Amino acid sequence: MVGVILLTxxxxxxxxxxxxxPQNPYDLTQLDILDGRLPPGSExxxxxxxxxxxxxxxxxxxxxxxxxxxxxxxVGVLSAFAAAIIGTTVGLIxxxxxxxxxxxIMRLVDLQLSxxxxxxxxxxxxILGKGVLNVVIALIIAEWATYARTVRGTALVERxxxxxxxxxxxxxxxxxxxxxxxxxxxxxxxxxxxxxxxxRAIGLEATLSFLGLGASVTEPxxxxxxxxxxxxxxxxxxxxxxxxxxxxxxTIVSINLVGDRLRDVLNPRNA
Amino acid sequence: MSALLEVRNLVTEFGKGLGLxxxxxxxxxxxxxxxxxxxxxxxxxxxxxxxxxxxxLDKPGRIASGQILFDGVDLATTSEGEMRRLRGKRIxxxxxxxxxxxxxxxTVGTQLIEAVLAHEAVPKExxxxxxRDALGLVGIPSPEERLSAYPHEFSGGMRQRVAIAIxxxxxxxxIIADEPTTALDVxxxxxIISEFQRLTEQSKTAVIWITHDLAIVSRLADEIAVxxxxxxxxxxxxxxxxxxxxxxxxxxxxxxxPSQNRRGEPLRQIPGITPAINRLPPGCSFRARCxxxxxxxxxxxxxxxxxxxxxxxxxxxxxxxxxx
Amino acid sequence: MxxxxxxxxxxxxxxxxxxxxxxxxxxxxxxxxVDILINPDANQxxxxxxxxxxxxxxxxxxxxxxxxxxxxxxxxxxxxxxxRPALSLILERLPATLELAISALLIxxxxxxxxxxxxxxxPNRISSRLIMSGSIxxxxxxxxWVGLMLIMVFAVxxxxxxxxxxxxxxxxxxxxxxxxxxxxxxHLLLPAFNLALFKTSLILxxxxxxxxEVLPQDYIKFARAKGLSERRIVFVHVxxxxxxxLVTIIGLExxxxxxxxxxxxxxxxxxxxxxxxxxxxxxxxxxxxxxxxMMMVILFVGLNxxxxxxxxxxxxxxxxxxxA
Ligand SMILES: Nc1ncnc2c1ncn2[C@@H]1O[C@H](COP(=O)(O)OP(=O)(O)OP(=O)(O)O)[C@@H](O)[C@H]1O
Ligand code: SF4
Ligand SMILES: [Mg+2]
Numbered sequence: 064m065v066g067v068i069l070l071t072x073x074x075x076x077x078x079x080x081x082x083x084x085p086q087n088p089y090d091l092t093q094l095d096i097l098d099g100r101l102p103p104g105s106e107x108x109x110x111x112x113x114x115x116x117x118x119x120x121x122x123x124x125x126x127x128x129x130x131x132x133x134x135x136x137x138v139g140v141l142s143a144f145a146a147a148i149i150g151t152t153v154g155l156i157x158x159x160x161x162x163x164x165x166x167x168i169m170r171l172v173d174l175q176l177s178x179x180x181x182x183x184x185x186x187x188x189x190i191l192g193k194g195v196l197n198v199v200i201a202l203i204i205a206e207w208a209t210y211a212r213t214v215r216g217t218a219l220v221e222r223x224x225x226x227x228x229x230x231x232x233x234x235x236x237x238x239x240x241x242x243x244x245x246x247x248x249x250x251x252x253x254x255x256x257x258x259x260x261x262x263r264a265i266g267l268e269a270t271l272s273f274l275g276l277g278a279s280v281t282e283p284x285x286x287x288x289x290x291x292x293x294x295x296x297x298x299x300x301x302x303x304x305x306x307x308x309x310x311x312x313x314t315i316v317s318i319n320l321v322g323d324r325l326r327d328v329l330n331p332r333n334a
Numbered sequence: 335m336s337a338l339l340e341v342r343n344l345v346t347e348f349g350k351g352l353g354l355x356x357x358x359x360x361x362x363x364x365x366x367x368x369x370x371x372x373x374x375x376x377x378x379x380x381x382x383x384x385x386x387x388x389x390x391l392d393k394p395g396r397i398a399s400g401q402i403l404f405d406g407v408d409l410a411t412t413s414e415g416e417m418r419r420l421r422g423k424r425i426x427x428x429x430x431x432x433x434x435x436x437x438x439x440x441t442v443g444t445q446l447i448e449a450v451l452a453h454e455a456v457p458k459e460x461x462x463x464x465x466r467d468a469l470g471l472v473g474i475p476s477p478e479e480r481l482s483a484y485p486h487e488f489s490g491g492m493r494q495r496v497a498i499a500i501x502x503x504x505x506x507x508x509i510i511a512d513e514p515t516t517a518l519d520v521x522x523x524x525x526i527i528s529e530f531q532r533l534t535e536q537s538k539t540a541v542i543w544i545t546h547d548l549a550i551v552s553r554l555a556d557e558i559a560v561x562x563x564x565x566x567x568x569x570x571x572x573x574x575x576x577x578x579x580x581x582x583x584x585x586x587x588x589x590x591x592p593s594q595n596r597r598g599e600p601l602r603q604i605p606g607i608t609p610a611i612n613r614l615p616p617g618c619s620f621r622a623r624c625x626x627x628x629x630x631x632x633x634x635x636x637x638x639x640x641x642x643x644x645x646x647x648x649x650x651x652x653x654x655x656x657x658x
Numbered sequence: 659m660x661x662x663x664x665x666x667x668x669x670x671x672x673x674x675x676x677x678x679x680x681x682x683x684x685x686x687x688x689x690x691x692v693d694i695l696i697n698p699d700a701n702q703x704x705x706x707x708x709x710x711x712x713x714x715x716x717x718x719x720x721x722x723x724x725x726x727x728x729x730x731x732x733x734x735x736x737x738x739x740x741x742r743p744a745l746s747l748i749l750e751r752l753p754a755t756l757e758l759a760i761s762a763l764l765i766x767x768x769x770x771x772x773x774x775x776x777x778x779x780x781p782n783r784i785s786s787r788l789i790m791s792g793s794i795x796x797x798x799x800x801x802x803w804v805g806l807m808l809i810m811v812f813a814v815x816x817x818x819x820x821x822x823x824x825x826x827x828x829x830x831x832x833x834x835x836x837x838x839x840x841x842x843x844x845h846l847l848l849p850a851f852n853l854a855l856f857k858t859s860l861i862l863x864x865x866x867x868x869x870x871e872v873l874p875q876d877y878i879k880f881a882r883a884k885g886l887s888e889r890r891i892v893f894v895h896v897x898x899x900x901x902x903x904l905v906t907i908i909g910l911e912x913x914x915x916x917x918x919x920x921x922x923x924x925x926x927x928x929x930x931x932x933x934x935x936x937x938x939x940x941x942x943x944x945x946x947x948x949x950x951x952m953m954m955v956i957l958f959v960g961l962n963x964x965x966x967x968x969x970x971x972x973x974x975x976x977x978x979x980x981x982a
Contacts, residue, residue, distance in 0.1 A: 174673060177962055179914035181921075182954055189939050189947045190684035266800050270921055273802045274936050289803055293925070297821070301810055308803035316798045390882055392874070422885030434876035439898045439974060448894075449884040484974035500884060 066320025073314050077136050080129035085111055088127040089282045103302050116302040124288070124302060128310045131285040134278060135314065138195065139265040142202035147257045149203065150210025151249065155241050157211065158218035169215070175208040184267060188276050195268075195284070198277045202264050209260070210253060217249045251329040258322035262315045269311055285311045336406070337363040338507055338540050339387070344400035344410075346379075346386045356382040356395065358564040364557070366507065367538040371551030371572065373587065374561035377610075380544045381430075383561070384510040386410075387542075388427055389417045405507065423453040426501035430513040432494035436485035442469075442496055443481030449500050468499040473529060491522035498530060505537040512544045527554065548591050552576055560584050563619035570643025580645035582624050618647070626651075666966055670959045677955040678729065682722050685948055725948075734949035739938070744945035748931055748953060753833035754824060755930035758922065759915040761837065761850035763908065766857035771904075774865025779892065781870065789862070796859030801918065805852040805925040812848060820845050822927045849926040853919055857911050864907055868900040902973050909965035913958045 081087070103116040103124075116124050157168040175183070180202075187201035221227065222245065230240045271277040272286030273293075283291065285307045292303025346357040357379045364370050372380050385391050387402055389409060402409040404425065409417065429435045436445060446465035450456065456464075462481070469477035472495040485493055494514060501509050511530070515523040531554060534541055543554055551558055552572060559569040560581065568581040579585040586604035606623040615621055617632035624631070626649045637644045709715050713724060728734055734744040777786040813821040825845030828838035836842030872878060873896065881895045920932030927933070931950060938946040 174676070177910075178954075178958055179917045181914070182917040182958075185917070185920065185935065185939070186681070186684070186951055189935075189951065192942075193940070262798070269800055270802055274921065274924055275940060276936070286802075289806065293806060296806055296810055297814060299814055301814075304803070304806050305810075308800070308806065311800055311803065312798060315800070316794075319794070319798055388883055390879055418885050418887065420885070421883055427880075427883040429876055429880055431876060435880040437877040437881065437895050437899070439902070439972075440895070441974075445881075448886060448890065452885045452887070452890075486974065497880070 064324075066317045066324060069313065069317035070321050073132060073317060074136065076129055077132040080126075080133055083129065086123040086126040088122045088130050103306075116306075122283075124306050127283055127288050128285065128307050131283060131288055131307060132310060132314065134195065134282075134284040135265045135268060135311070136261075138199055138202070138268040138284075139261040139318075142199045142206065142264045142268075143257045143260040145199075146203045146206040146260065147210050147253055150207035151214045151246070151253055153207065154211035154214030155218055155245055155249065158215045158222060159237070159241050159245065165215075168211070172208040172211050172215075175205075176212065180205045180263070180267065181270070184271060185276075188271065193276045195272075195278050198268050198271050201271075202267060206260055206264070209256060213252050213256060214249045217252055218245050221245055221248045255322060255326045255329060258318060258325055262318040262322065265311070265318070266315055337403075338366045338405060339364040340401075340403040341383075341387070342401040342403070344383065344386060344402060345398040346382050346391065346395060347398045348395045350394065350396075355398075355564050357386060359400070360559075360561070360564075360566050361400075362557075362559050362566065362569055364508070364540050364542065366540055367535075368557060369534075369541045369543060369555045371555035371558045372542055372544045372561065373546065373548060373551055373558065375546070375607075377563075378561040379564040380561055381512050384427065384512050384542060384544055387510060388421060388425065389414075390421075390427075419453070422449055422500075422506075423504045424506050425508045425510070426504070426506040427510045428494070428497050428501050428512065428514040431517050432490050432497055432514075433517070435497050436493055438485055441482050441484055442488070443483075446481070446496070446500055446503070449503055453504055464503065468503055469496070471502070471533065472496070472499040473525075474499075491518055491526065494518060494526060495529070498526070498533070502533055502537065502539070506539055508540045508542070509534065510542045510544070513546070515550070516545070516547075548576065548587060560587070563614055565619065565646065566637070566644075567620070567647070568643075568645040574643045578651075580640070580643075580650035581620075581647045582626050582649075582651060583620050584645075585651050586623075663967070666963060670963050673959050674955055678726065678952065679722075681948060681951045681955070682725050683718075685944055685951075686718060686721065729952060734952070735945040737938075737943055737946045739941050739943045739946075744943075744949040747934065747946060748949050751929060751931045751934050753835060754928060755916060755919050755923070755932060757835055757837060757846065758849055758853060758919050758928060758930060759912060761846055762853035762857065762915055762919075762922075763912055765850055765854035766861050766911075767908065769854070770858040770861030771865055774862040775869060775892065775897075777862070778866040778869025778873070781866075790866070793859040793862045796855050796862075799855065801852065801856055802921045802925060804855055805849070805922060808848050808852055809925070819848050821848060824929060849922045849928050852925070853915060853922045856918075857915060860907070860911065861904070864903065865900060868903060869896060872896050872899045902969065905968050905972060906965055909961055909968065913954075913961045916957065917954065 076083070106112050111123070153168060153172075157165040183205035184198070184201040187204050188197055191197040191200060227240065227244060230244050235243075268277055268284065269286030269289070272284045273290040275290065278284040278287045288307040289304045289311075292300070292305075292307070296304055340363045342361050344357055344360045345355060348354040348356055360379070360383060362370065372383065374380050382391070382395065385395075386397055387404075387409060389397075391397070397410045400410060404420070407416070407420075409420075436442065443462065443465055446468060447458065447461045450461040450464050451458075454461070466477045466481060469480060474480055474492060474495055480488075485496075488496065494517075498514070514530070515526055518526065527550065530541075533539075541554075543551065545551060555572050557570070558572050558575045560567050560575070560583065562583050568575055568579065568584045575584060576588060579588055583604070590603050604623055616634075618624070618627070618635055621627045621631045626647075628649065630648050635646050635648050637646050638650070706715075713721060716724070732745050736742055737744050737747055740747060773789050777789045780786050809821045812819045823845060824834075824836040824842055826839040826841040827834035827836050828842070829835075830838060836846045878891060878895055881891050886895075916931075919928075919930060920936060922928065923930045923932040924936055931953075934946065935950045937943070938950070
């Protein structure tokens with residue numbers, strides 16, 4: 064319950080960022096370099112109060128966090144969603160077609176799953192180059208296999224059940240059996256995994272951005288903000304890294320809490 | 335001479351104050367070297383009685399009241415350290431499912447040797463020798479090699495022999511055997527029962543043999559105690575209780591066993607099932623299934639003594655079973 | 659058993675081959691190294707000379723064969739940036755990364771295992787609940803941010819520990835190690851702890867789950883019935899059963915630790931492979947990227963292989979299956 068409330072709040076903040084943020088942190092004309100690195104609670108010449116301080120370019124940290132949440136959520140949801148669609152389709156096909164195709168697909172899945180996500184993501188970024196979009200693509204490629212394995216497992220159980228046999232006896236086309244009959248029954252585990260995956264993707268995007276492989280300096284995501292604050296940390300200017308990190312933490316924890324709850328409610332066997 | 339084991343008004347509950355009394359006021363005594371058959375349907379509280387004596391109840395089970403006097407020591411209240419010294423040494427236990435009683439990742443030898451060392455400070459070599467002899471004693475061929483084998487390399491019957499070997503290691507005064515043959519094939523069942531009987535007689539070990547099977551009880555036991563829904567409903571010598579049962583439930587049990595001297599009669603199952611312990615009707619627990627029940631049975635009958643035997647019933651059955 | 663090992667070895671080699679194709683095609687088809695290799699002001703002749711020098715004018719398949727050949731000889735070409743063999747660049751930094759990853763793994767085991775055991779043995783204690791809540795936090799906290807906070811608290815505020823580089827090192831087995839000197843050790847502490855945090859939570863939760871699965875088993879009850887001490891039950895009977903899943907996970911997670919050290923190395927300016935690969939990705943230093951990726955592939959496949967072997971050694975049941 065706490066998770067749901069928190070998450071709703073976070074999503075609302077992210078969606079409404081342009082309305083409620085004191086400043087557009089991506090609009091360089093609004094930034095005043097003279098306001099750089101002000102501590103929390105400082106006031107600018109224009110009378111704007113920087114509740115959480117500013118970064119080195121004079122960017123309001125609070126606004127940066129609100130806009131950064133947008134990026135994080137979009138990256139997280141987009142990559143988890145796309146990976147879910149691809150992985151589910153592949154898993155369903157593997158389970159339904161069987162034979163050589165299935166074992167080939169499952170080999171690939173096992174291969175992929177034996178490497179940690181961050182390594183897959185690094186590999187993809189090494190190939191694709193830097194950038195937020197490439198991070199999304201890397202995350203999709205790194206995560207689809209989880210869904211494929213789970214969906215195949217669930218679908219294999221479902222395939223043996225009577226209603227599929229009945230559907231086959233009626234000579235319904237294969238794709239219809241796949242998507243109208245098998246798919247709905249595989250959805251519960253997919254939803255649970257996808258929720259957890261959003262949290263993981265957000266964490267990974269932040270990590271990759273922190274490493275300088277994701278968002279650009281002019282449109283900072285949470286990871287990027289933390290990264291720019293890193294060099295000032297040693298001189299005691301904690302707020303540039305601290306507050307975005309807290310925002311990130313709360314986001315990830317609340318999504319994980321929701322995921323846990325979903326797992327209990329939907330009670331899938333394979334997630 | 336006083337009895338080896340005297341259980342007095344044992345009450346074991348699951349869930350504090352919830353009234354989940356798996357064992358409710360059970361009393362019996364057992365002399366040295368004697369065999370008590372503890373019978374009753376599934377869920378009647380036989381295993382819980384056994385585990386109460388061992389003080390190995392699963393959580394949240396606990397002994398709520400009563401005494402378990404073992405050679406003068408009250409096991410219900412004695413210290414955990416004292417219990418640990420008694421377990422395996424003077425009171426041993428054999429479980430129902432031999433497939434589950436041995437640790438799958440330790441060799442049989444390790445599990446025997448540690449049982450020796452738990453109670454005797456002997457060199458490891460001596461313990462190993464003891465372990466090997468114990469395996470030989472329960473009829474396991476080439477015991478030396480088998481010591482280094484893992485449980486999964488043994489059949490169910492062989493594993494139960496190992497468990498019995500462990501139970502007998504220290505020639506305990508009492509063995510609680512909780513349906514040790516139920517999970518086995520009939521032929522192996524019979525072998526194991528004979529072995530068990532031979533070995534316990536040799537070591538003068540008293541046995542509580544928990545079972546559903548009246549045939550086994552009639553073959554093994556001196557005394558019998560019948561449990562129903564956590565209570566003792568009838569107890570006495572095997573000859574008395576099986577020959578002339580007083581409690582309608584005991585009689586029902588006997589009637590449902592195929593037997594030589596009732597040939598030609600139809601087998602009669604007791605109708606209905608054991609009520610769950612959290613939904614017991616007031617009064618006699620057997621009332622809903624009893625063909626002798628009357629209005630008066632809505633009170634709880636006390637144990638009535640008839641010499642050395644006792645039963646818990648307002649309208650006891652008279653005369654031998656088959657005449658009815 | 660030998661047969662199954664050989665089969666797994668062949669499988670492993672196939673996986674490595676498959677990954678060489680993926681890595682090679684990926685790096686060569688996308689991203690043009692010529693652009694960063696050549697000064698934009700260079701004339702055409704200069705361009706062609708450089709392209710020919712690095713073999714970039716050859717057809718792809720030929721480049722791949724050259725690449726494979728190089729792989730076998732450990733030759734990935736010279737780094738575009740450093741002008742030195744890519745592999746030796748990486749190998750130079752390998753000890754630093756290994757040291758960090760191994761320290762982190764040790765910390766994770768030393769903290770995670772006992773806490774997990776405790777939380778599993780006494781699930782209802784408040785301390786256990788605190789431990790479990792803490793582990794959720796350990797899961798959710800982004801590693802890099804924790805690293806920054808560690809720096810803030812222990813280096814900036816408290817001034818207890820340094821945050822930069824490996825500190826003094828000493829030679830051992832032909833490589834430089836930080837843990838051998840006091841100064842080096844103080845440099846190692848924060849990064850290792852940072853890297854360990856996530857895995858500590860993982861091992862803790864796995865251990866707890868394992869304990870809770872093993873404890874209710876009959877063989878644990880039987881071990882108690884033998885009169886074994888609680889210590890022996892926990893540290894032999896429970897722990898030995900936990901070892902199988904734990905070794906698997908720990909093996910797999912070691913690889914992931916090496917991959918994740920990228921983050922920690924960047925934060926603490928730890929001069930390992932991870933820092934090198936990030937710089938190389940930023941500079942499109944293709945030979946180093948390829949060499950790193952292939953190192954990781956071989957490392958992971960090798961680890962999986964070792965885990966399989968360990969598994970066989972630890973679980974007697976698997977051993978038998980392989981023999982049959
Ligand atoms: N761990 C437990 N938690 C809650 N209740 C329990 C537990 N163990 C036993 N009980 C209760 O105690 C009652 C008696 O169980 P017990 O195992 O003694 O039956 P039994 O006579 O041995 O039956 P069976 O022949 O099936 O072994 C059961 O009805 C059960 O409800
Ligand atoms: S007391 Fe009544 S109900 Fe209970 S067994 Fe006797 S006759 Fe039956
Ligand atoms: Mg039982």
